[in-house]
Amino acid sequence: MQSSGLQPDSAVLAWAAQKFIPWSIKISTMTDGDYDYLIKLLALGDSGVGKTTFLYRYTDNKFNPKFITTVGIDFREKRVVYNSRGPNGSSGKAFKVHLQLWDTAGQERFRSLTTAFFRDAMGFLLMFDLTSQQSFLNVRNWMSQLQANAYCENPDIVLIGNKADLSDQREVNERQAKDLADKYGIPYFETSAATGQNVEKSVDTLLDLIMKRMEQCVDKTQVSDTANGGSSGKLESAKPEDRKCAC
Amino acid sequence: MTVEFNLNFLKELEQETVLEVLYRDQMLRKVDEERIRKLKTQLQQLRWKGAKNASHEYQERSCARCQKSLGLVMNRGAVCNGCSHRVCSECRICLNPYLWKCTICYAHGAMKVKTGEWFFEERAKKFPGEGRCETTGAKLLKSYQKLSKISVVPPTPPPFTESTAGKNTTELDQAKTFNKSVENLFLSLATHIRKISKSHDDVTADKSLLTTDYGQDANRRRERRSQSDTAINIASRIQNAPSLQQLIIGTRDNNAIFTKKGCRPGEDLPSSPLSDVVFSGGVKHGSLFSLNSTCTEADNFDKANVTGEIEFALSYIFKTCTLEVCINACKNLFYGEEKKKKCNPYVKTYLLPDKTARSKRKTVVRKGTVDPAFHETLKYKIDYSQLETRQLQISVWHAGVFKNRVFLGEVLIPLSSWNFEDNSMQSYNWYQLKAKSEDNQVQYSGELLVRAKMCLPSQPEKFRYEEHMMEGTEDQAAHGGQLHLVVLEAKNLPVLRSVGSLNSFVKGCLVLPDQRELKQKSPVLRKETCPRWKHLFVFDGVTPSQLQWAYLDLTIWNEASFGLSDRFLGGARLSTKEPISSTASNPQAKVLWQRILSRPNTWMDITLSLQSNKGVFTF
Numbered sequence: 001m002q003s004s005g006l007q008p009d010s011a012v013l014a015w016a017a018q019k020f021i022p023w024s025i026k027i028s029t030m031t032d033g034d035y036d037y038l039i040k041l042l043a044l045g046d047s048g049v050g051k052t053t054f055l056y057r058y059t060d061n062k063f064n065p066k067f068i069t070t071v072g073i074d075f076r077e078k079r080v081v082y083n084s085r086g087p088n089g090s091s092g093k094a095f096k097v098h099l100q101l102w103d104t105a106g107q108e109r110f111r112s113l114t115t116a117f118f119r120d121a122m123g124f125l126l127m128f129d130l131t132s133q134q135s136f137l138n139v140r141n142w143m144s145q146l147q148a149n150a151y152c153e154n155p156d157i158v159l160i161g162n163k164a165d166l167s168d169q170r171e172v173n174e175r176q177a178k179d180l181a182d183k184y185g186i187p188y189f190e191t192s193a194a195t196g197q198n199v200e201k202s203v204d205t206l207l208d209l210i211m212k213r214m215e216q217c218v219d220k221t222q223v224s225d226t227a228n229g230g231s232s233g234k235l236e237s238a239k240p241e242d243r244k245c246a247c
Numbered sequence: 248m249t250v251e252f253n254l255n256f257l258k259e260l261e262q263e264t265v266l267e268v269l270y271r272d273q274m275l276r277k278v279d280e281e282r283i284r285k286l287k288t289q290l291q292q293l294r295w296k297g298a299k300n301a302s303h304e305y306q307e308r309s310c311a312r313c314q315k316s317l318g319l320v321m322n323r324g325a326v327c328n329g330c331s332h333r334v335c336s337e338c339r340i341c342l343n344p345y346l347w348k349c350t351i352c353y354a355h356g357a358m359k360v361k362t363g364e365w366f367f368e369e370r371a372k373k374f375p376g377e378g379r380c381e382t383t384g385a386k387l388l389k390s391y392q393k394l395s396k397i398s399v400v401p402p403t404p405p406p407f408t409e410s411t412a413g414k415n416t417t418e419l420d421q422a423k424t425f426n427k428s429v430e431n432l433f434l435s436l437a438t439h440i441r442k443i444s445k446s447h448d449d450v451t452a453d454k455s456l457l458t459t460d461y462g463q464d465a466n467r468r469r470e471r472r473s474q475s476d477t478a479i480n481i482a483s484r485i486q487n488a489p490s491l492q493q494l495i496i497g498t499r500d501n502n503a504i505f506t507k508k509g510c511r512p513g514e515d516l517p518s519s520p521l522s523d524v525v526f527s528g529g530v531k532h533g534s535l536f537s538l539n540s541t542c543t544e545a546d547n548f549d550k551a552n553v554t555g556e557i558e559f560a561l562s563y564i565f566k567t568c569t570l571e572v573c574i575n576a577c578k579n580l581f582y583g584e585e586k587k588k589k590c591n592p593y594v595k596t597y598l599l600p601d602k603t604a605r606s607k608r609k610t611v612v613r614k615g616t617v618d619p620a621f622h623e624t625l626k627y628k629i630d631y632s633q634l635e636t637r638q639l640q641i642s643v644w645h646a647g648v649f650k651n652r653v654f655l656g657e658v659l660i661p662l663s664s665w666n667f668e669d670n671s672m673q674s675y676n677w678y679q680l681k682a683k684s685e686d687n688q689v690q691y692s693g694e695l696l697v698r699a700k701m702c703l704p705s706q707p708e709k710f711r712y713e714e715h716m717m718e719g720t721e722d723q724a725a726h727g728g729q730l731h732l733v734v735l736e737a738k739n740l741p742v743l744r745s746v747g748s749l750n751s752f753v754k755g756c757l758v759l760p761d762q763r764e765l766k767q768k769s770p771v772l773r774k775e776t777c778p779r780w781k782h783l784f785v786f787d788g789v790t791p792s793q794l795q796w797a798y799l800d801l802t803i804w805n806e807a808s809f810g811l812s813d814r815f816l817g818g819a820r821l822s823t824k825e826p827i828s829s830t831a832s833n834p835q836a837k838v839l840w841q842r843i844l845s846r847p848n849t850w851m852d853i854t855l856s857l858q859s860n861k862g863v864f865t866f
Contacts, residue, residue, distance in 0.1 A: 033282035036361055038275075072265045075272065100275060108748060111774045119374065120382045122366055151370035217365040218356045 035079060035098040039210055041203070042121035044114070044142055046135040047106030049127045050162040050193050055101050057193040058203055065194070070105040072113050077101070082207060097207065118149035123156040123210045125202065128177075130161040130190065131169040136177065143184060156209040157186045158202050165192040272384040283362045290358050294351060312338035312350050327352055553656040553682045555579035555617070557594070557643060560675045561660070563631065563667040570627040570662075572596055572639065574610055575675050580617040583645020583653040591646045592619045592655060598627055599638040599659075600856055601739065612646045635663035636694060636856045643680060656680025692817035692859040693739040695753075695801060696852070699821075701791065702729040703847040727790040728847070730757065730799075734769055736779035737803055737857070740816055748774045750806040751816060754866045755784045760796040764865065765789070771806045791844055798822030799840075800864045803857065817857030818864040 043051040052070050057063055059076045078099045102121060104114040118124075126142055128135040139159065147153060159181040161172060174190065181188035187209075189202040308317045310324055311332030317324040324333040329352030339347040348356070359365050558575040574594045583590045593612040608627070613619035629637070642657035658678045667673075734753045750773045757765040769782035789797070802818035821840040839853050 033278045033285070035282070038279050038282075038363060072268075074268050077275070098279075100272075108774070111748070116383045116387075119370065120384070122363075151366060152373050214360045214365050217369060218359050 035096040037082075037095060037097045037211075037214075038100065039097055039123070039207060040100045040102065040121045041123045041125060041206060042102040042104060042117065043125040043127060044104050044118075044146075045106055045127035045160075046129070046132070046138050047108075049106065049129040049132070049135050051106065051125075051127055052103050053193040054125070054127065054160070054162055054191065054199060055103050057196055057199050059101065061196065063194050063196075069107065070103055072105050072110050073117055074103040075100055076103065080207070082211060084211065099203075099207070115145055115149045118146060119151055121150070121155075123206045124150065124158075125160055125206060126157050126186075127160045127162050128172070130163050130172050130177075131166050133171040136161075136172045136180075139180065156206060156213060157184070158206045158209075159184070159186055159188045160202050161188070161190045163192060163194070164190040164197055165194045266388075269384050269388045272382075273388060276382070276385065286358050286362055290351075290354050293354055308333075310335035310338055329356075552581045553654075553680050554581045555643075555656065555680050556677045557641065557656075557658060557680055558675050558677045559641065560673055561639070561665060561667070562673040563634070565631065568628055568630055570598075570629055570634065570639075572608070572625040572627070572641070573675070574621045574623050574625065574641070576618070576620040576622075577643055577680075578618045578677075580619070580643065580655050580680075582617060583647060583655065589615065589645075589647075590617050590655075591615065592617070592643055593646055594621060594623075595642050595644055596625055597640045598629065599640050600636075605739075631667075632696075632852060633694065633854050634665075634667075636854050637662045641678075654683060657683060692741050693737055693803075693857045695737050695803065695817075695819055695855045695857055696735040697801065697855065698733040698735055698850050698852050699843050700731045700850045701794070701843050701847040702731055703791065727788050727793075730784075730786040730789055730794065730843075732784045732786070732799070732801075734780045734782045734784065734801070736777060736781070737817075738777055740776065740778075740803065740857075741859075748776055749778065749816070750774065751778045752804055752806060753780060753782065754800075754802045754804060755786075756800045756802075756865045757786045757789070758798055758800070758865050759789065759793050766866075791847070794844055800866060801855065802861075802864050802866045815859075815861040817859055818861065818866075819855035819857050820864065821853075821855070 043055055045051055047069070048067065052068070052074070053064055055076050059078045078101065080097050080099060082095045082097045084093055084095065102117055104110070104117065124146060126139060126146070128139050130136075143157075146155060146157065159177065161174075161177050177190075178188050187202075187205050189198045189205070191198040191202055193199060308319075308324075309315060310317060311327075311330075312334050315335050315337075317333065317335060322335060324335050325339075326333050327339075327349035328346070329348055332349060334349040338350050340350060340353045341347045359368075555578055557577045560573045560575070562571050562573070563569070564571060574596075577592060577594070580590060580592055582588055583592070591612050591614045594610045596608045598606040606627070608625035610621045610623045610625070613621065639660040639662055640657060641660070643655040645653040645655055647653060658680060732755060734755070737751070737753075740749060740751065750771050752771040753769040755767040755769075759765070765786045767784040767786070769780045769784075772778040772780055786799075799821040800818060801821070803816040805814040805816055807813050821843075839851075839855075843851050843853075
């Protein structure tokens with residue numbers, strides 16, 4: 001849904017290639033169950049902000065400038081390797097993560113269908129169009145949709161201002177968007193599906209947040225505060241056989 | 248016809264798109280379930296391997312995991328924080344310098360994360376009532392498959408008639424709540440799949456705007472960006488064409504109407520989507536059709552004397568659900584501009600009570616004549632069942648200079664009394680033009696489709712319910728009967744500008760002769776401009792004689808957020824009384840009510856036109 005019709009010139013492409021650092025990503029075959037986590041993310045936002053194109057860039061690293069309205073719902077998949085970082089920054093274990101990236105129609109008339117899918121997602125890519133003030137204003141509505149329909153009151157979300165490459169048509173400045181993201185306490189990225197700028201970074205950040213939350217969900221039942229750097233799946237919740245051992 | 252079929256074919260394809268996504272999701276889920284199953288067996292094996300048998304080994308100082316005996320001083324083990332078992336140092340997994348877990352606790356936690364169980368646990372905290380692990384996609388797919396199976400069986404009764412014996416209402420209610428969430432989901436899928444088909448039109452229609460080689464067209468792009476969803480909705484509505492289902496229903500109606508005259512064969516169409524009224528089907532057939540007909544219906548036109556006649560014919564094509572108005576000619580019209588002896592007549596039609604542009608059709612303007620010949624066919628896509636609430640208004644106008652219009656006369660045809668099966672009615676006839684009638688000022692605000700039945704237990708039914716009835720007759724008779732009313736859906740509701748979509752619900756209030764009020768309310772259907780509630784109201788303990796003098800008010804509301812008062816969208820009354828003066832526009836209501844009462848235990852499909860005058864209704 002990126003609306004740029006211009007092919008990025010070679011300088012931009014070169015810059016993008018430089019910028020594009022696949023830090024922990026490795027694609028493997030996608031049909032087997034050989035992965036450690038299935039993480040479901042969902043992209044939402046107004047119609048035409050570039051959700052489909054963004055996901056296409058993320059999964060296939062390609063840019064499709066055509067606008068094709070998403071029919072209700074869709075999803076894409078990608079396998080990545082998640083390197084949990086230890087508390088002291090040392091690299092921890094590597095996990096294979098299967099990402100299911102749900103793409104939703106932004107159009108109002110699909111709304112009841114798409115919001116029904118919110119409850120199955122573990123994290124959200126809330127997108128707006130940097131060249132459309134209205135799509136930015138609607139972020140607040142989307143947030144309340146999320147609060148109502150997502151699996152918990154404060155799910156993991158990243159705010160994404162897309163179409164950053166169209167700087168001459170920009171209507172939303174970075175400060176504004178950053179302030180809003182801070183208000184909600186969520187990260188903010190300015191991305192471009194056309195150039196690939198920040199696309200991976202934003203998804204990885206969301207993935208990171210979810211991995212951290214998973215750990216916390218499992219261990220919060222007992223551990224008060226231990227500096228948990230990140231190696232996932234470490235802790236244990238109270239088990240039914242909850243007797244104190246005397247010996 | 249072939250064009251329409253191709254379009255439907257595409258729509259089918261697009262419906263497939265969503266299903267294909269759901270099936271893809273199902274495959275992914277299957278792979279994942281298999282993975283989860285493996286993880287769980289692994290954990291189970293790990294448990295068994297190290298399981299400390301509480302019965303006889305418990306006092307023994309040994310590691311709970313590897314069974315190695317523990318010393319009193321050296322290697323005495325420690326208690327695991329998670330399971331409180333004493334384990335040796337080798338069966339611990341250190342998470343950080345201060346925290347460790349025994350192997351099993353670690354594995355159990357890891358499993359929770361890896362299987363996604365953590366997520367369902369969290370979600371269950373927020374939505375406690377719902378199926379724990381079932382995803383929306385799975386539910387949708389399930390309900391779709393269920394429903395598509397049902398629809399294969401030919402003349403099934405509607406889902407709610409299954410337990411219509413009268414005594415089973417509690418069971419019915421239970422079944423209803425049980426199915427409700429799934430059903431709601433399906434409804435939304437169904438409505439969306441129907442809408443989806445339009446998105447294709449959107450894309451093709453706006454192709455020039457949507458492709459990206461704009462060049463100088465930056466402004467157009469801006470336009471497209473700012474185009475609101477509602478605008479797109481309207482645009483797609485205009486592009487609409489009858490769906491395959493409409494065509495099927497049309498033909499079925501066609502067959503059935505001859506056998507069951509006057510009564511819509513709705514019982515035979517269980518989940519019949521009672522398709523949207525789609526106007527503008529005739530756009531491409533040479534008639535003028537303008538969207539901004541701002542105020543020709545208001546009073547800013549000149550009136551001339553009314554003389555002359557108009558010749559036209561009406562026919563209804565059941566196959567395509569099309570009403571055809573063939574305007575042939577006019578004669579002896581009065582001059583639009585008398586002094587100049589000038590007249591440029593054209594004919595305009597509305598399907599009242601809808602006075603919006605959706606229901607407007609025009610012929611071309613014939614210049615300089617008072618005996619114009621038009622030979623034009625104006626078409627309306629509309630369900631046969633809806634015709635009986637409509638009135639065809641055919642008016643003749645003079646197109647003056649500077650958009651100055653002069654009214655030359657009109658003819659009003661109530662379509663409820665029109666016999667479309669009679670071929671003699673389809674031939675051309677001359678009608679006297681009349682002056683404007685000023686009476687019906689009540690504003691139209693859409694239509695409500697309901698299905699009603701008077702349940703009288705004492706009167707045995709003719710068909711398959713017979714056995715049922717034999718059992719429960721005596722005790723039921725004492726309690727009187729039940730009025731069952733299924734609120735199917737509403738169409739052409741006024742869209743609130745501020746909201747864009749509706750969160751609508753229906754209130755039913757049955758006012759008995761002793762002023763007792765029985766009230767019912769449907770659930771709120773969110774974000775639907777054409778809500779399909781399919782909700783059953785049961786008014787219990789009423790006798791036919793009471794109902795003779797009772798009236799039922801059905802009102803539609805938009806749920807307001809933040810404790811504001813709900814907004815009235817429209818209402819309709821069913822009653823045997825002469826309509827209250829201000830609700831004069833629903834003359835059939837009396838007939839319909841009478842029809843329900845006179846045919847107990849039979850479902851009756853009814854289309855009611857909604858009126859905007861809130862004050863007259865009880866709710």
